[in-house]
Structures are given as structure tokens and as C-alpha cells.
Amino acid sequence: MATRNNTQNRPSGKRRGAEVRAAAWLARHPGVLATPTAVTTSVLELGPVTTGSVAAGLLTAAVAWRRIDPDTYHRHAAPRFRAVRRRWTRYHGYPWRRNLDACELTRIDRRTGAWQVPRVLKVTSPTPTIDVVTVKLCRGQSVRTFQGRRDELAAALGAEVLAIENAKPRVITITAVYGNPFTEIVPAVEIPDEAHEVDLTALELGDTEHGQAWSEPLLGNHWLVHGATGSGKGGLLWNPLRAMGPMIRDGLVKVWMIDPKGGMETEQGRPLFHRYATSTDPNVVLEQTGELEDETDAMVALITRFRDAMKQRQELLRDQGLRKVEVSAETPLHVLMIDELAMLTALGGRNVTYQVNKLLGEIMTQGRAAGFAVCAYVQEPTKDIVPIRDLFTVRICLRTTSSDYVDMVLGDHARLRGAIADEIPMTEDYAGIGYRITNTTRTPIRVRAGLVTDEDIAELVTTCTPLTRDDGDDPTGVVVPIAA
Numbered sequence: 205m206a207t208r209n210n211t212q213n214r215p216s217g218k219r220r221g222a223e224v225r226a227a228a229w230l231a232r233h234p235g236v237l238a239t240p241t242a243v244t245t246s247v248l249e250l251g252p253v254t255t256g257s258v259a260a261g262l263l264t265a266a267v268a269w270r271r272i273d274p275d276t277y278h279r280h281a282a283p284r285f286r287a288v289r290r291r292w293t294r295y296h297g298y299p300w301r302r303n304l305d306a307c308e309l310t311r312i313d314r315r316t317g318a319w320q321v322p323r324v325l326k327v328t329s330p331t332p333t334i335d336v337v338t339v340k341l342c343r344g345q346s347v348r349t350f351q352g353r354r355d356e357l358a359a360a361l362g363a364e365v366l367a368i369e370n371a372k373p374r375v376i377t378i379t380a381v382y383g384n385p386f387t388e389i390v391p392a393v394e395i396p397d398e399a400h401e402v403d404l405t406a407l408e409l410g411d412t413e414h415g416q417a418w419s420e421p422l423l424g425n426h427w428l429v430h431g432a433t434g435s436g437k438g439g440l441l442w443n444p445l446r447a448m449g450p451m452i453r454d455g456l457v458k459v460w461m462i463d464p465k466g467g468m469e470t471e472q473g474r475p476l477f478h479r480y481a482t483s484t485d486p487n488v489v490l491e492q493t494g495e496l497e498d499e500t501d502a503m504v505a506l507i508t509r510f511r512d513a514m515k516q517r518q519e520l521l522r523d524q525g526l527r528k529v530e531v532s533a534e535t536p537l538h539v540l541m542i543d544e545l546a547m548l549t550a551l552g553g554r555n556v557t558y559q560v561n562k563l564l565g566e567i568m569t570q571g572r573a574a575g576f577a578v579c580a581y582v583q584e585p586t587k588d589i590v591p592i593r594d595l596f597t598v599r600i601c602l603r604t605t606s607s608d609y610v611d612m613v614l615g616d617h618a619r620l621r622g623a624i625a626d627e628i629p630m631t632e633d634y635a636g637i638g639y640r641i642t643n644t645t646r647t648p649i650r651v652r653a654g655l656v657t658d659e660d661i662a663e664l665v666t667t668c669t670p671l672t673r674d675d676g677d678d679p680t681g682v683v684v685p686i687a688a
């Protein structure tokens with residue numbers, strides 16, 4: 205019985221007629237028919253002059269949009285124009301068939317003898333150097349067929365690197381990266397002269413691959429920065445400090461720095477910090493009560509104090525009937541920076557892990573309106589290390605060691621949309637390069653942080669060390685580490 209059914213369901217071995225195939229193709233590409241039809245109708249009905257004027261008007265509008273507001277143009281219009289152009293020039297017709305054939309990714313149907321070419325369903329082009337191509341496989345192919353020919357296909361397409369993933373049954377996405385848009389080092393961001401020039405809702409960090417300034421909001425946000433060792437996380441610690449330097453100097457921003465990696469990265473900036481704790485410097489642990497027994501306690505104590513300060517601020521706002529803080533010398537923005545959160549949450553022991561996660565959860569759920577922000581830097585973004593991951597509102601993914609980490613940091617399907625941070629080469633030419641996701645369109649954008657040298661940090665310390673020091677006398681007698 206089964207055999208008979210199989211025989212009945214088997215394809216007849218005959219190809220569909222050419223006119224049926226042409227109709228199916230047109231149904232899949234309605235624009236091919238609709239565009240010339242619309243143009244012809246317009247010429248016949250309105251005349252060539254009016255049609256030409258409308259076309260010229262649309263072109264002028266696009267050019268004007270690009271000139272007047274390049275940000276929104278690059279976010280909304282450019283990816284669409286680019287995707288259409290690339291679809292028809294790179295991923296269609298003869299060039300596409302020839303490339304796949306050269307890589308042995310086409311098939312000959314053994315019954316009909318028809319040449320089968322995996323069909324492009326969709327092309328998106330989130331950035332000028334990244335295309336994401338959704339492809340329907342031929343029967344008998346799998347994602348592994350393509351993954352096995354990845355290098356050959358990259359070479360045939362002229363791409364630097366490809367990432368190939370399953371999207372759904374018999375459908376894959378090919379993310380093609382065409383070169384490094386950052387051929388030159390981006391310098392450290394400028395330190396503004398005065399506090400009023402600082403915009404806490406758009407702190408500059410470097411460049412986007414569109415050649416524009418890359419900024420992120422800190423006020424009302426929490427940052428998660430992920431990158432493998434040597435990926436350039438330092439730039440995302442120092443550039444924001446430079447961008448808000450005058451506010452630190454004038455006491456409008458207070459930075460609480462925790463460096464569980466022994467202070468190698470942050471020691472140079474110590475005079476800038478309102479509070480400071482490292483894992484190795486016993487001098488920063490002042491024990492008045494004898495409660496602080498080791499460096500880890502000092503770091504946990506510092507987070508506790510940060511939380512307490514937030515609670516006090518909440519009370520103040522409640523008393524004043526305010527729901528949100530206005531940054532001022534009386535109510536500054538407090539920023540807790542933790543360089544390598546894993547040292548506290550994964551490696552600090554069960555008690556420390558529990559305390560730190562609880563404190564951070566409390567701070568991050570309640571601190572935004574009160575003017576308390578957290579910036580955490582991690583090499584591994586798994587749930588063990590960052591269980592409170594979803595509370596971070598700004599996330600940046602530099603070079604990473606695992607493809608799984610990309611979605612953990614940037615959100616579901618970020619890698620499918622083109623953020624292949626795991627394919628960023630492990631060389632210094634690519635340090636500081638990573639991806640962020642735009643909140644409006646959810647498309648990934650490649651960014652590069654400014655390179656902050658020791659001289660740049662020294663300049664920051666010289667020009668922006670706070671004018672007055674608040675040594676933080678604590679009525680409880682627990683003295684947390686004090687900078688400088």
C-alpha cells in the first residue's frame with residue numbers, strides 16, 4: 205500500500221510548461237511587471253514631460269533627504285535602495301547562477317534534466333558592506349551543503365567573509381561581509397570644553413560605518429558591552445568618560461569604578477572617580493569597622509553604597525513630588541562602571557554572586573529615573589555571568605568568540621539580520637569594531653570606537669579631575685574605597 209502511494213506521489217518527471225514557469229516568476233517579482241506598466245501608463249496618460257518631472261522630483265527628494273538628514277536617510281531609505289540594487293546585480297540571474305554553479309551549489313534534476321538553482325527569496329542590506337540573502341534550497345540540499353562550500357562561495361561573490369545559517373526548513377540566510385569599512389583608526393572622541401556642551405542622551409563613542417559620529421544615550425540607560433579579550437572594550441570605557449569629562453570635573457557626573465581585574469585598565473584614571481575599588485589594591489580598602497575583609501567585600505560594599513545612594517535619591521524625588529531627576533550639582537548622574545562583571549558574578553563565590561546580582565537587579569530596575577546608570581563590560585555574556593542581561597537598555601557587541609553570544613547581547617535574530625560579530629578577525633586592525641542594533645529598525649550597524657591612548661587618558665585626568673572631592677563619610681562607619 206505504502207509503495208503504491210509513494211509511486212502515486214512521485215513527480216511525473218515532466219517539467220512544467222515555460223508559460224507556467226514565467227507566470228510563477230512574475231508572481232514572485234511583481235515589480236518587474238508593475239514598474240514598466242506604471243511608467244508606460246503614466247507616459248500615455250500624463251505625457252512624457254509630467255512623467256519625467258515626477259521621476260526627477262522623486263530623485264531630488266531622495267538626494268535632499270540624504271543631504272538634510274543623513275541619519276534617518278541611512279536608517280530608513282538607503283538600506284532599501286541598496287537591497288534592490290544588490291538583488292538585481294549580485295544575487296540574480298546569470299551572475300548568481302554562475303557563482304553557485306562554480307561552487308557546485310546547483311543541481312541537475314535527474315528525472316527532468318532541469319538545472320536547479322537555489323532561489324533568492326529576499327535581500328536586505330543593513331549597511332553598505334553587509335548583505336543578508338535569504339535563499340530557498342533545492343531539494344536534496346541542506347545548510348551543510350552551503351556551509352561546506354563557504355570559502356569558495358565567499359571568493360566567488362567577492363565577500364570577505366560569509367556566515368551561513370538555517371532560517372527555516374529548506375531556507376537559509378547567507379550574511380556576506382564585503383570588506384572592512386574602517387580602514388583607518390578612529391581617534392579618541394574630543395573632550396568638550398564646558399559641561400553644557402555634553403549631551404548625556406548622546407555620548408559620542410566613535411564612528412558608524414556610514415562615517416557619522418556614533419553616540420549612545422547614558423542618562424536613563426544601562427550599558428552592556430561585550431567583547432572577547434583584546435576586542436577593544438577599553439575604548440567603550442574611556443570614550444564615554446572623555447565625552448562627559450567636563451561634567452565629571454564640575455560634579456554633575458559621579459563615576460563609581462570597579463575594576464576586578466586589578467586596576468590595570470583603570471588605575472590611570474583614578475583621580476576622576478568618585479569611588480574606586482579594584483581586586484588588588486589593599487590601600488583602597490579602609491577598614492573602620494573591620495567589616496571589609498578582602499577586596500571582593502570592598503567591591504560589593506561599593507555596589508551597596510551605590511544602591512543606598514539611589515534609595516536616598518528616590519526619597520528625595522518622592523519628597524519633591526518628582527518622577528524623574530534633572531541632572532544638577534545637587535542631583536548628579538551617578539554611573540557605576542564594572543570592568544569585567546564576570547569576576548564578581550561568576551568567579552566571586554556563591555555568596556558574592558548572589559549579592560551582586562541582587563544589588564544590580566535592584567539598581568537597574570529602579571535607577572534610571574533617579575539618575576543612576578550601570579555600565580558593565582563582559583567577555584562572556586551567558587546567563588551565569590549576566591543573569592540580569594535583559595535590564596541593559598544599550599548593548600554593544602565587539603568581536604566575540606561564539607556565534608551564540610551575538611544574540612545573547614544584541615537580542616534575538618541579531619545575527620540572522622547581519623551582526624556577525626563572531627566573524628570579526630582577531631587582529632588589531634579590527635580592534636574596537638563591533639555591532640549595535642538600532643532600536644527603531646532593529647538592523648545591525650557596524651561601529652568602531654575611538655582608540656584611547658595613555659596620552660588621551662592623561663589629558664582627561666589633567667583637564668577633568670573633579671574640582672572638589674567628596675570623601676563620602678559614611679554614618680555607618682563602613683568606608684568604601686575612595687578614589688585618589
Ligand SMILES: Nc1ncnc2c1ncn2[C@@H]1O[C@H](COP(=O)(O)OP(=O)(O)OP(=O)(O)O)[C@@H](O)[C@H]1O
Pocket residue numbers: 389390431432433434435436437438439583632635636637652653654655656
Ligand atoms: N578603538 C580601537 N581602535 C583601534 N585599536 C584599538 C581600539 N581599541 C583597542 N585597540 C587595540 O586593541 C588592543 C586591546 O584593546 P583593549 O585592551 O581595549 O581590549 P579589551 O577588550 O579591554 O581586552 P581585555 O578584556 O583583555 O582587557 C589595544 O592595545 C589597542 O592596541
